[in-house]
Amino acid sequence: MAYFEMSRLALKWALTKPPTSGYPFESRRALAGSRGRLVFTKDNCVYCTVCAKKCPTGALTVNRAQKKWAIDRLLCITCGYCVEACPKKSLALGTDHATPTVTKDLEFC
């Protein structure tokens, strides 16, 4: 029966629901613990620059004088190091992926 191992398997899986989803008609559901887009909340931020100093890829820029926080989405690796470091909990990682960027400009918040 060693010749029919795969046939049996193929038949079994042909009768089950496909594991793939119908993208782009059906968007992918992010898992609850997924590390996605970095979200900045302006209200609590004291512009201490800790996040910019800690960022391993240098994706964050903080200007204390002008009270500006900016991110280069193309550099961010969504590691969450800034989220851990932020003393005011102004940063959080969402579960969705970042939207595609069309320019290399910084995203100011």
Next chain:
Amino acid sequence: MARTIIPFGPQHPVLPEPIHLDLVVEDERVIEARPSIGFIHRGLEKLVEKKDYVEFVYVAERICGICSFIHGQTYCQAVEAIMNVSVPPRALYLRTIWGELSRLHSHLLWMGLMADSVGFESLFMHSWRVRERVLNIIEATTGGRVIFGSCKIGGVRRDIDADGLKSMLIELDGIERDIRDITKVFINDNSVKKRLSGVGVLSRQDAYDLGCVGPTLRASGVAQDMRQLGYAAFKDLKVEPITRSEGDSYARCAVRCEELFQSLNLIRQAVSKIPGSEIAVKVTGNPDGEFVARTEQPRGEVVYCVKANGTKNLQRFRVRTPTFANLPALVKLLQGCDLADVPVLVLTIDPCISCTER
């Protein structure tokens, strides 16, 4: 008979990553293989001069896209040993669980690629279908699919709560059923068996002399597994190296198939014994000293040499990756093989070229 040199790679349908082989052939038989590497060298070892020792965990994880977690873990182990950091036991168990999940998805990826190289496309798809289930567990527990980002010096970044562990075990039961179905095909199906049996036989002595590591070494009958050193939580778990004596491509495939079940068993053992404690300790100061850490990657033993001089940047960092150790064996395997067997033999050592070139 006239000799011809056939270039194989760096771009070839069977190669997941670029490596170049100059195959000296007589008729259809390979007489000699001359590998050349360096197509994806990224200079990651040199980056220790720019990134501080804490940030470098992220770089270490990116040495390889498949066994990323164990790279990060080994780097952390080396730095923790230099700094005399005592990692909380729960963190060690979590590292073990994630390490074994990493092994599961790496072996399933390899099985898919191997099925592809022997022309078994449906088996390739089914192997990767099961791998997707493992990746979902990894994403739910660490946040990333292949770059876990959950290991840090002094412990781990994330915990898995009791419900998470319970649902992981339930999912693993389903994964085990799927893996059992797939491995039956790899082990018993005549088409796979005939394609792999007797192809690229590496004797026990050759495997040992050439410095092979991991499943390539164990398939030739040498019982060597770095998990027996007892790093992370392996000192509390039962790890028996899985060996075969044949030393051919089929044996290397069979070893990886059995290691899937071993990894599932180790995860279950770890979950049943996981203690409750902190998941990380605060690490202060800079490392000063030198340490060599060894762990078992899915492809074999990885050696990390870390040298620090009391500053925030390491002085020297060196990695000996398993694929690099297995390349001499590949050259040996290719001598005298048929040209049609080259793709199978290249894949049989589970080459990870980005690891090798760093």
